[in-house]
Amino acid sequence: MSPVARFRAGAALLCLALGLPPGALPRLGAAESGKPAAVAQPSGAAAATQSLGAAAAAARLKARLSWDPLTASGVLERNGFRVSLALGSATALFDYRETLSLDPPFDPGSGLRFTEASVAALEQRFSKAEEARRSRFSVAAILIDPGHGGKDSGAVGEHSVGGKKIRVVEKELALDLSLRVYKALKARFPERRILLTRSGDSYPTLEERVEMANDVDLADNEAIIYVSIHANASFNKNARGFEVWYLNPEYRRTLVDKDTAKDVGADIAPILNAMLEEEFTTESILLAREIMDGLAAGIGAESPNRGVRAEEWFVVRNARMPSVLVEAGFVTNPEEAALLSTEDYLRRLSEGIYNGVADFVSYFEMKGAPAP
Numbered sequence: 118m119s120p121v122a123r124f125r126a127g128a129a130l131l132c133l134a135l136g137l138p139p140g141a142l143p144r145l146g147a148a149e150s151g152k153p154a155a156v157a158q159p160s161g162a163a164a165a166t167q168s169l170g171a172a173a174a175a176a177r178l179k180a181r182l183s184w185d186p187l188t189a190s191g192v193l194e195r196n197g198f199r200v201s202l203a204l205g206s207a208t209a210l211f212d213y214r215e216t217l218s219l220d221p222p223f224d225p226g227s228g229l230r231f232t233e234a235s236v237a238a239l240e241q242r243f244s245k246a247e248e249a250r251r252s253r254f255s256v257a258a259i260l261i262d263p264g265h266g267g268k269d270s271g272a273v274g275e276h277s278v279g280g281k282k283i284r285v286v287e288k289e290l291a292l293d294l295s296l297r298v299y300k301a302l303k304a305r306f307p308e309r310r311i312l313l314t315r316s317g318d319s320y321p322t323l324e325e326r327v328e329m330a331n332d333v334d335l336a337d338n339e340a341i342i343y344v345s346i347h348a349n350a351s352f353n354k355n356a357r358g359f360e361v362w363y364l365n366p367e368y369r370r371t372l373v374d375k376d377t378a379k380d381v382g383a384d385i386a387p388i389l390n391a392m393l394e395e396e397f398t399t400e401s402i403l404l405a406r407e408i409m410d411g412l413a414a415g416i417g418a419e420s421p422n423r424g425v426r427a428e429e430w431f432v433v434r435n436a437r438m439p440s441v442l443v444e445a446g447f448v449t450n451p452e453e454a455a456l457l458s459t460e461d462y463l464r465r466l467s468e469g470i471y472n473g474v475a476d477f478v479s480y481f482e483m484k485g486a487p488a489p
């Protein structure tokens with residue numbers, strides 16, 4: 118089982134553990150009259166001034182209170198979230214499934230009251246739920262970025278394999294793979310915006326690529342993911358295999374030092390600065406793993422899996438943008454260059470990337486699905 122799969126299973130178990138049957142709720146009526154027994158305030162004498170009447174508490178919370186005097190219980194509702202409360206009970210039920218501890222609602226004889234602390238706790242819980250709902254994303258856009266282009270050819274591998282001349286140019290390979298991934302994603306997700314930073318032999322600067330990503334209009338609950346496709350090169354002709362990169366958060370502040378810039382290449386260094394605010398590291402790791410799994414399934418028999426890598430990368434400033442970079446293989450390795458020149462291999466490679474992205478989209482949206 119992959120770490121991702123374990124993570125999913127864990128999340129599902131957690132949901133089950135929190136689940137409570139709606140039948141556990143007190144039945145609520147609309148009775149206006151009836152005298153519940155007075156319940157003294159539990160929080161000490163000073164707290165008398167630190168409490169609010171029911172109407173004031175509901176107004177403060179911008180919530181609607183339905184209270185049934187007969188059962189001495191009720192519900193506070195705000196934006197579809199509900200807290201079930203009972204007079205004198207220090208336990209409330211949030212959205213039918215999560216218990217909350219708070220100062221018990223009390224009645225000193227003049228009507229239902231809530232302590233300031235309990236109102237604050239309720240405010241916090243409502244806000245948290247609303248925030249979680251807002252962060253329930255759908256992947257509305259996928260931006261595929263073929264590396265290099267135009268005057269910037271990227272890495273070039275020239276070999277003679279079995280008497281046959283092979284020339285692999287990174288910008289062409291990146292575009293070829295990107296177009297395949299783009300077409301497959303468009304067919305699978307016709308309702309989403311599938312975008313390319315370039316569709317021909319042009320050279321958008323890295324800043325322009327970042328801008329394209331950031332310029333995509335998104336609603337609050339929509340996300341864009343960014344997949345940059347490159348090929349590798351090494352002075353070591355034996356180096357081969359595929360990699361997927363994401364940014365290690367530890368590295369954020371040290372990314373753009375001179376040595377790093379030299380290591381990753383001048384073409385990449387400017388983009389490093391642009392993504393310091395990237396907050397989607399977790400999602401980027403998951404996206405990277407999904408693509409890695411897809412690639413392993415597609416070409417793992419021929420090309421070594423060099424793994425998911427962090428640290429020296431990269432990308433896009435949008436805080437809601439999981440982003441990764443795929444290094445499809447080494448153009449400097451004769452065998453790999455030969456593979457990267459064959460239709461069947463390119464098809465399986467691009468399918469691997471596509472499958473990884475599609476799996477990530479499913480996972481991302483399933484995770485954000487509303488609780489039952």
Ligand SMILES: [Zn+2]
Binds near residue numbers: 265272347
């Ligand atoms: Zn590159």
